[in-house]
Amino acid sequence: MTGAEGFPILSVMADNLIDTSDDLGLSRVDAARLDAGALRQVIREERWTDTTIGLGLGQLQANLAIVPKEDAYDFLLFCQRNPKPVPLLEVLDVGSPIVREIAADADVRTDLPRYRVFRNGELESEPLNLVDVWEDDAVGFLLGCSLTFEQAMLAAGLPLRHIEADTPAPVYITDRQCAPAGKFSGPMVVSMRPIPADQVARAVQVTSRYPWGHGAPVHVGDPAALGIADLSAVDFGHAPNMKDGDIPVFWGCGITPQLAVESARPRYTFTHYAQHMFVSDRSSEADAAL
Known part of the structure; x- marks a missing residue:
């Protein structure tokens, strides 16, 4: 399993997109203007082979x-x-x-x-x-x-430190085991976003509205409660960009x-x-x- 290290992270707000292109020359800004069906068509034609971050907004x-x-x-x-x-x-x-x-x-x-x-x-x-x-x-x-709730967080004025730093979000394998089913089992994986202490409640409120995008956090605060000894030692993604007054907030992750x-x-x-x-x-x- 390889992580997201090295993948470009772009703002999911259209007016903040970096005007880069994929190998076939389609501008990211132009791709971001496409509706979902048109975007899937250019992907099907292999005219877009890059990340979908910042595309299909909404x-x-x-x-x-x-x-x-x-x-x-x-x-x-x-x-x-x-x-x-x-x-x-x-x-x-x-x-x-x-x-x-x-x-x-x-x-x-x-x-x-x-x-x-x-x-x-x-x-x-x-x-x-x-x-x-x-x-x-x-x-x-x-x-x-x-990506569903990150758009909503930015729209609500909540900072996303990994986007500010143009890095992937930090992701960790926890010591919490998922409920098994047949041969499928394993640990819960979480992504972490540092949130200013006075905005944590707002972050919980905003993300809880999107159950199909992982919903509310699974944990707020002490990473040791998830078996994470060192926030800088990520399993996937990039080490967090923590600022004074930030609290680590953890959400379920699709790597699980x-x-x-x-x-x-x-x-x-x-x-x-x-x-x-x-x-x-x-x-x-x-x-x-x-």
């Missing part, structure tokens, strides 16, 4: 996990039993790559910028599409992503199911490449709690 973005049919029921149970780190958005039909609930005319084989292919738990490749490796018994799972899947070692597993998400048609506000 839309739910999703992690992807695809497992064989014989493992799908247990993985579904794992998602249902661990909704904080593994919020389930949609389950696809057996053998079908077509998304039915959260997007129209979408195909999970082609509509994410990059993928990871595992065989028996071992990384095999990181292709731009899954067309050549797709299996007839594949079952796809679209899972919630924290990837660790569970890798540990279970299915015949094959297809996932998204870190920060290269599926951008859905569903508004991030559509399912937000009042």
